[in-house]
Amino acid sequence: MQEHIESLIQQHRDQAGGLMPLLHAIQDALGYVPAESVAPIAKGFNLSRAEVHGVISYYHYFRSTPPGRTVVQVCRAESCKACGSDDLMSEIEKWLGVKAHETRADGAVSLEPVYCLGLCAQSPAIQINERVFARVTTARFANPVGWCGG
Structure with missing residues (x-):
């Protein structure tokens, strides 16, 4: 899973406004945005973990836990x-x-x-x-x- 997330980070990190498309890509792939992905995303986008977490928690669309079937x-x-x-x-x-x-x-x-x-x-x-x-x-x-x- 971490390798897949790292690959997605590399795909979106140089894209203007790439954080949102990245979060959508992660959730589309996994069904949620795992807490353990926040630190690598922050590092890849030169943001704080609080900034990444703030975006995830602000938008109701993003989940931080796996959804039900x-x-x-x-x-x-x-x-x-x-x-x-x-x-x-x-x-x-x-x-x-x-x-x-x-x-x-x-x-x-x-x-x-x-x-x-x-x-x-x-x-x-x-x-x-x-x-x-x-x-x-x-x-x-x-x-x-x-x-x-x-």
Whole structure:
């Protein structure tokens, strides 16, 4: 894994603004940005570890731990909140047995709040892995356990 990360650092280090593309490349390859990659990234980009960690922790897209086999994302942006995503998130937490920002102990599912899936006119929206669902209600989307490796 470290060799792969070093290779990606070499590919992006001379690119203007290369830190973000590097972090995306690492997460695309591994599913997350491992904590042990922060020091080599900082060294490769002549940044402090705090600067690299700050970027990783600032953007909700980046994970610092491996995700569950299924990732459920519930939109928490204004339009979705106005159309019921708070209640939806509460129900999904109960159905899946996991809280927002967590991965279930068996590794089957991670639940993540996200801030805009781009379906504001069709709120509320969720995404399960790469599949997006619009106008989701607790009644319409009754119990996603079967969809999410439950």
